[in-house]
Amino acid sequence: MEKAQIKISIRNLVELVLRSGDIDNRLVSSNRMLEGTRIHQRIQKESGDKYAKEVYLSFDYQLESFTIRLEGRADGIITEPEGMVIDEIKSTARPLEYIDDEFSLLHWAQAKCYAYIYCIQNELKDIFVQLTYFQIDTEEKKIIRKPFAFQELQEFMSGLLDRYLVWASMSDSWNTLRDMSIRELRFPFENYRKGQRELAVAAYKTIVQEKKLFVQAPTGIGKTISTLFPAVKAFGEQHISKIFYLTAKTITRQVAEEAFTKMRTAGLKFRTLTLTAKEKICFRDEVICNPDFCEYARGHYNRVNDALTDILQNSEYLTREIIEEYARKHRVCPFEFALDLSLWADCIICDYNYVFDPRVYLKRFFLNNDGDYAFLVDEAHNLVDRAREMFSAQISKAAFFEAKKAMKNHQPKIVKCLNRINMHMVALRKQCGQDGFIIHKSELSDLYRLLNNFITEAEEWIVKNQNKDIEGFEQLLEVYFSAISFLKISEFFDQRYVTFIEAGRSEVRVKLFCVDPSYLLAEAVKRGKTAVFFSATLTPLSYFMDILGGDSEDYNINLCSPFDNRKLCLLVESGVSTKYKNRENSYDSIVEIIKAAVGKRKGNYLVYFPSYKYMNEVYSRFLEKYPEIETFVQESFMTEEERESFLNRFQPDKAASMVCFGVLGGIFSEGIDLKGERLIGAIIIGVGLPQISVEQDIIMDYFQRKNGMGYENAYMYPGMNKVLQAAGRVIRSESDRGMVLLVDERFSHRTYKNLFPKHWEHSRGVRSTAELQARLEQFWKEG
Incomplete structure (x- = not known):
């Protein structure tokens, strides 16, 4: 039987075993990190033909029950008449006169590891180890070189690995337990919903084949569990070594955590880590990461290994609350602690930027673009604007x-x-x-x-x-x-x-x-092995595949709603124009349409508008004409408490109807889950077009030149996805019953009807409030 293998990079090994002291992220380090790669490349280029750069080295340390695989890339290996030289390049802001051969234990340790492996592979009895320091401001170099006998390096390596053995044994025990639980794991629900097995199979095949998959799957299919379950199965078969579940919102992170809770109930052992932004998780009022300001930064590295041992032995559910608990207990920085835990986590649940943003992505995983990771991208329709933001400055x-x-x-x-x-x-x-x-x-x-x-x-x-x-x-x-x-x-x-x-x-x-983030997104996905992009609204799928970096070899799947479409009354009021130039003439008509739509069934309704101005104009008229109806309006800036208060108004079995006015594309048009009688209807005013601006026109002009679909790419498709998201708030479970009313003459045009998803094929047009009332009366009677 093949022995289990524990993989660790040489850099991570050295830092884990030998680090000590304070966190001291003086701001210079940010720029140094940006400059680091460029400086390495420059020195390597200047070093001539005898300088082999970025040499991959690996070594298997055999133990009785498992193997430790050490791997990394030496910055340079130099062939000289005197012998072979291992070169480690470091950039620094310090004056070079303050740097001597005692300057950094960690720098020497990393280079000596490379030297040891190179000696073994090439049967060398001795070798030189060289540290090349580059002073960024003066662009001067200082080279410190030492000779090492193989036996000396072997003793150093044995000592290092002996100290790592307790960590490796802990990993091996966990991996055995985890992999056994994955083999025995069954789908954590009694039955698959309609479309759910199809999605799970497609996700599994995509991961195994190291491809990309683009999924449009309406609400109710269970996209989170249908992508995580096959990813966990593929993990257990060693197709991937880590899962990144990427989201845009906190609420979708919670859904992923809940999916793992469900799988744990079914017997799964799996470490999941939820990463929280430094500004949110920091214990201090001001985020200043240096020992002079923060007691958690002071001596952090002296205490963090004890904190890691403690939490890893006691929890596999590494949420923000649990990380904060152990960070306070051991007086360590919660953010840096979480980043260390990421190396031990089987799944990392985090924001898009930890994988895609070139300024903040997790370099400990993605520096060499050779990780065997799976990226599960939730609510992928949000990634388009987020990518433009991440890749712009x-x-x-x-x-x-x-x-x-x-x-x-x-x-x-x-x-x-x-x-x-x-x-x-x-x-x-x-x-x-x-x-x-x-x-x-x-x-x-x-x-x-x-x-x-x-x-x-x-x-x-x-x-x-x-x-x-x-x-x-x-x-x-x-x-x-x-x-x-x-x-x-x-x-x-x-x-x-x-x-x-x-x-x-x-x-x-x-x-x-x-303007076009597709190339940079495609490059970012190469940091892993495979990716699944999924959302209830990727319409049209071809547009999203293109803009999110897909190509002709990638897979896609467009699933139908698992719910009975007879439980959704979908009506199109096409007798009103909500185009900007016609809005002033539409206010009173919209008021009457809303009144007619909410008048046939007592319950809670949401009305979505294309802008705050439009919403407020209609709201004031509605309030004046129908003061007896309970109403509530979304404010342009709302605190977390105010948002929660807004959603708490949606209670079932209220004595009278309530109509809430909100904004299309805003915080209440996606990501909220008002099941059952909490919400029985949505009225969507307009086609959701982004506000006309110079930037949107730049996008339009670019795509007009690229594919002749400028208006569609810049305005129509993003707008229609806002409409679909808002409409998706109504039917959230098999037992839900409700109505969606689309108000705009453009919804009757073929270009928009072609964007209707499959479960909207039963939509019906209405041309008057009388016809609207008649259709709603019939629908509610049937229920």
């Missing part, structure tokens, strides 16, 4: 101008850099002319140069003064980070981007706008 003149004013008494060189940026943006404002904006298909290389100069000047001063109470420090910090983010995104600029410059009276905004 912007800076504003006002922020740099305020920073310049704030710094005038502190650092003349920084003020000079800020002034040059400010003047450059003034010149850009003049280019905008009367239109107020200008669109470049090329990059602003002069602006990039000015921003780079500013970052260089600002870094050292910020590090020296970050713990002092200096006026203007925060303004400088803000523009420093925005400049770094802007330049990071500039590395991706290509034909799918534009430089969008927008000017006001005294403001200029420069945006690197990712």
Whole structure:
């Protein structure tokens, strides 16, 4: 029988066993991380033909019951007359005179691991180990080289692995328990719903074949369990080593947690980790990760291994609440603690940005694009706008101008850099002319140069003064980070981007706008082996496959609703135009349509509008004409408590009807679950088109050139998906019964009818309030 294998990267091994001290994420480290890859490539390129770069090395450490597989990439292996040299490259902000051969135990340890493996593979008795430090500000290098005998490296490695053995044994025990439970696991429900088995089989085949799958599956099929269950099964068969369940909203993360709870009830042993943003999980009011400010950062690495041992031995359900409990118990940073736990988790439930955002993705997993991971992308229709946001960046003149004013008494060189940026943006404002904006298909290389100069000047001063109470420090910090983010995104600029410059009276905004995120999403998916994108609303599927980075080799599946469509009364009132130019003439008609729609059955109703202005105009008229009907309106800015209060109004068995007014595409048009009598009807005013703007028109122009579908890509398809999401709030279970009324003459056009999903084929048109009332009366009587 083949022995079980525990895989660990050399870097993770060294850090786990040898780390100590404080978390000290001084802001320079952010930029250093962005610069690191570029510096490695530069040094490797300059090193000549005898320098083999990024050499993959692996070694199997045999134990009685299992094997430890060590693997990693040496930055360089140099062939010299004196012998072979292992090179480890490190960038630093410190002056090189402060770096000697005692500077970093971890740097030496990592390089010595590579040296040991290389000696074994090539039967060498000795080898040189070299640390190459690159000082970013001066661009000077310092090389420290030491000779090592193989026996010396072997003793070092044995000591390191002996200290890791307790962790490896814990992993092996867990893996055995987990894999046995997966083999015995059965689908955690008595029967599959209609379409559910089909989805589960398709997801399993996709994962095994290392493909991508795009799924439109209406509410009720059970998309979460139907993708997680086959992913867990594929995991147990070693097709993948980790599952990432990616979401846009907290509520969908909870659905994934609940699915695992259900599988655990059926016998599954599986570690799941829910990652929470640093700003939300931090125990301090202000997120400053250094030992001078935070007691959880101070000595974190001295305590974190005890915290890891404790939590891993006692819980497989690593939610935010449990992570916080153990973090407080052991006085460690909860965010960094959660990131460490991610290495031990079988499934990570997290926001899209941990996989896709180039500024914050989890580099511990994705640096080499060779992970055997499965990405399950929930509510994938949300990823289009989120991807544009993640792959775009912007800076504003006002922020740099305020920073310049704030710094005038502190650092003349920084003020000079800020002034040059400010003047450059003034010149850009003049280019905008009367239109107020200008669109470049090329990059602003002069602006990039000015921003780079500013970052260089600002870094050292910020590090020296970050713990002092200096006026203007925060303004400088803000523009420093925005400049770094802007330049990071500039590395991706290509034909799918534009430089969008927008000017006001005294403001200029420069945006690197990712119009088409498909290529970067496709590249990001390569960080794993396979991906399943799923949503109740991916209409049309061909559009979403294209924009989310799919290709002709990928799979897709479009499932029917599992619910009896006779329980949904779907009506189209096409006698009213809600186009922007016609809205003023529609207010009173809309009032009467709402009254007619809610008048035939007592219950709770949601009315969705294309904008707050339109909603408020109709709401005030409705309130005035029908004050006896209980109403409630969505506010433009609502706290978590106010949102909860809004949803708590939807109670079954109320004495009278309630009509709530909301906004299409807003917080109450998707992701809420009002089952049964809590919601019996939705009235959707308009076709949901995004607000006309320069950015939407940029998208339209781009796709018109690309595929002749500019208006559809920029306006129609995103709008229709908002409509479908809102309509999906009504029928949430087999026992639900309700009505959806679509109000707009465009819903009767063939272009829109073609976008109706299969379970909307029974829709009926109405041309008057009398006909509307008659159809609703008949529907409710049948129930």
